[in-house]
Amino acid sequence: MLSSKFGILTVSIALLLTIFILSLIACILTHTSPHILLTSIASQEIGFAIKLSLLTSAISTLMCIAVSIPASYSLARYNFFGKTLLSTILDLPLALPPLVAGVGLLLLFGTTSFGAWLSDFGLKFVFTPLGIVIAQFAVNISFMLRIMRSTFEGISPRYENVAQTLGCTPMQAFLQTTLPMSKNGLMAGGIITWSKGIGEFGAALMVAGATRMKTETLPISLYLNMSCGDLDLAMAAAVILIIISFVSLYIFERRGGVTRLY
Amino acid sequence: MIRIEHVSKDLGEFKLDDATLHIDEGEYFIILGPTGAGKTILIETIAGIYRPDSGRVFLNGADVTNIPPKDRQISMVYQDYMLFPHLTVARNIGFGLRQKKVGRSETRAKVDEIADLLGVSHLLHRYPGTLSGGEKQRIAIARAVVTEPKVLLLDEPLSALDSRTTERLRAELARIHKLTGTTTIHVTHSFEEAFALGDRIAVMCGGRIIQVGTPDEVFRRPNSKFIADFVGVENLFRGRSVVHGDISEVRVDGISVVSSTVASGDVSVSIRPEDILISKREIETSARNSFSGEITEVKDMGGIVRAVVDVGVPFVVALTKRSYEDMELAPGTRVCIVFKASATHLF
Numbered sequence: 001m002l003s004s005k006f007g008i009l010t011v012s013i014a015l016l017l018t019i020f021i022l023s024l025i026a027c028i029l030t031h032t033s034p035h036i037l038l039t040s041i042a043s044q045e046i047g048f049a050i051k052l053s054l055l056t057s058a059i060s061t062l063m064c065i066a067v068s069i070p071a072s073y074s075l076a077r078y079n080f081f082g083k084t085l086l087s088t089i090l091d092l093p094l095a096l097p098p099l100v101a102g103v104g105l106l107l108l109f110g111t112t113s114f115g116a117w118l119s120d121f122g123l124k125f126v127f128t129p130l131g132i133v134i135a136q137f138a139v140n141i142s143f144m145l146r147i148m149r150s151t152f153e154g155i156s157p158r159y160e161n162v163a164q165t166l167g168c169t170p171m172q173a174f175l176q177t178t179l180p181m182s183k184n185g186l187m188a189g190g191i192i193t194w195s196k197g198i199g200e201f202g203a204a205l206m207v208a209g210a211t212r213m214k215t216e217t218l219p220i221s222l223y224l225n226m227s228c229g230d231l232d233l234a235m236a237a238a239v240i241l242i243i244i245s246f247v248s249l250y251i252f253e254r255r256g257g258v259t260r261l262y
Numbered sequence: 263m264i265r266i267e268h269v270s271k272d273l274g275e276f277k278l279d280d281a282t283l284h285i286d287e288g289e290y291f292i293i294l295g296p297t298g299a300g301k302t303i304l305i306e307t308i309a310g311i312y313r314p315d316s317g318r319v320f321l322n323g324a325d326v327t328n329i330p331p332k333d334r335q336i337s338m339v340y341q342d343y344m345l346f347p348h349l350t351v352a353r354n355i356g357f358g359l360r361q362k363k364v365g366r367s368e369t370r371a372k373v374d375e376i377a378d379l380l381g382v383s384h385l386l387h388r389y390p391g392t393l394s395g396g397e398k399q400r401i402a403i404a405r406a407v408v409t410e411p412k413v414l415l416l417d418e419p420l421s422a423l424d425s426r427t428t429e430r431l432r433a434e435l436a437r438i439h440k441l442t443g444t445t446t447i448h449v450t451h452s453f454e455e456a457f458a459l460g461d462r463i464a465v466m467c468g469g470r471i472i473q474v475g476t477p478d479e480v481f482r483r484p485n486s487k488f489i490a491d492f493v494g495v496e497n498l499f500r501g502r503s504v505v506h507g508d509i510s511e512v513r514v515d516g517i518s519v520v521s522s523t524v525a526s527g528d529v530s531v532s533i534r535p536e537d538i539l540i541s542k543r544e545i546e547t548s549a550r551n552s553f554s555g556e557i558t559e560v561k562d563m564g565g566i567v568r569a570v571v572d573v574g575v576p577f578v579v580a581l582t583k584r585s586y587e588d589m590e591l592a593p594g595t596r597v598c599i600v601f602k603a604s605a606t607h608l609f
Binding site for chain 1: 306309310311330331332334336337338340342344346347348357358361362405406409415
């Protein structure tokens with residue numbers, strides 16, 4: 001199997017790539033000592049960043065799930081005028097640099113009368129933790145839509161047809177058949193969205209800024225502490241982000257079934 | 263009972279074109295046609311899954327064209343079962359009863375009863391994923407009939423099963439229909455199913471209904487070349503079979519046909535026209551079936567001639583044109599026909 005030079009060449013490249021990735025992680029993990037790491041993680045600043053990251057990403061993930069379920073269902077099940085265009089626009093955030101999305105959000109909420117109107121209701125997004133949530137939502141919603149759409153498309157509409165003939169309204173039929181059958185897609189999508197939300201930096205930086213102990217999530221904390229040379233705190237934030245990535249990747253792979261991410 | 267009038271529906275890939283049908287109370291009605299004929303759309307439209315582009319659907323005299331499926335009391339069974347994989351068999355069967363807010367103990371009693379009727383009681387606690395095709399289809403049928411629908415729609419219910427299971431389940435469908443008397447519409451592409459089960463048959467092609475009639479009418483007197491080609495089977499009879507040892511004797515309209523297939527009760531019989539020998543004099547052979555009659559009709563199909571011999575029932579016999587001419591056969595000639603018990607197919 002591996003006798004040809006070509007075979008050996010391709011495997012070598014895969015091996016080199018693996019070493020490259022492992023060395024990145026190893027450098028971060030060895031740049032600090034367990035003692036310093038634990039002290040840093042116990043610090044007030046990192047504690048705040050962990051809490052803020054978990055809270056904002058949890059809220060933005062729930063928002064993504066709540067919006068993506070009906071929106072992706074419509075794309076999976078119905079044909080309507082302009083569907084292709086709509087679907088292309090909904091995919092746009094996948095290709096858009098997060099910084100650009102962030103600038104757009106800043107302008108939308110900071111300069112328009114719509115933003116001012118929301119602000120009158122107490123929904124202030126600019127330079128607030130709420131801005132982090134909306135930034136994570138804007139960047140990640142397309143991922144969630146993609147995953148849910150392919151999940152729904154993989155489930156025959158006939159399950160809902162049968163449920164309807166047995167006494168369900170279309171919505172009851174969806175809630176009792178397609179939705180519970182989408183459990184794996186929902187879990188996988190939720191995990192990847194949550195993990196991307198925790199790592200979100202560019203868009204959040206534009207809308208919410210990088211204010212210590214106010215809009216300081218883990219990536220913002222890493223950025224702030226690197227900038228001012230506090231490497232211990234920076235490494236602590238990096239290590240936590242690595243752990244979160246590993247855990248979410250593991251759960252995502254275990255849930256499987258979702259292959260059409262892009 | 264069910265009346266559909268000039269119903270059209272275009273789904274792009276499949277379509278229904280000006281379909282009109284009347285189906286009587288308690289009838290076992292077959293919709294027969296090749297893949298893509300629009301059979302499934304027709305019954306999905308009857309169920310209310312699709313609203314027709316034009317035309318109307320009536321149920322017991324009431325216009326239900328705009329009534330949602332849940333209020334029609336029409337149940338549906340698909341070829342690929344569509345059992346809910348996240349629910350146990352018991353919860354699958356009880357699904358419709360729960361939607362109708364039937365009490366828990368009554369639901370359990372009804373589920374037990376119907377599971378017993380269909381022989382799936384031992385599977386109630388299992389999940390559908392691990393069951394065989396035949397078991398799944400029995401459960402799908404149980405789920406559909408437990409709500410006591412006015413109409414039962416079956417979309418190719420036997421097509422995904424192996425032949426033994428198909429035969430058993432076909433008998434089961436006939437038994438359930440007899441027991442419940444529920445008006446049933448059964449979609450199939452198999453003439454055997456149509457012939458064995460149908461009180462009446464509608465043949466569909468290209469989204470249109472092209473012939474409606476009893477199985478005898480449709481199979482003996484197809485109104486178009488399409489149906490004749492599609493049905494493709496002559497010498498198809500219904501009769502009553504009695505088993506004697508390893509052979510069956512079937513009474514068909516006054517004559518008695520012997521078959522090496524062992525089956526008793528009401529059966530269908532088919533003999534391929536190529537398997538029947540024709541002679542001008544009575545001859546002694548090892549074949550168990552021998553009848554005499556008169557040639558009533560001759561069809562020249564090129565190299566092959568198909569002669570209809572009336573021996574009490576009409577048999578179609580295929581022979582080469584050469585033999586036909588050498589034997590100096592013609593309409594009105596008295597002949598004998600002979601075929602083996604092993605060439606007599608019972609189903």
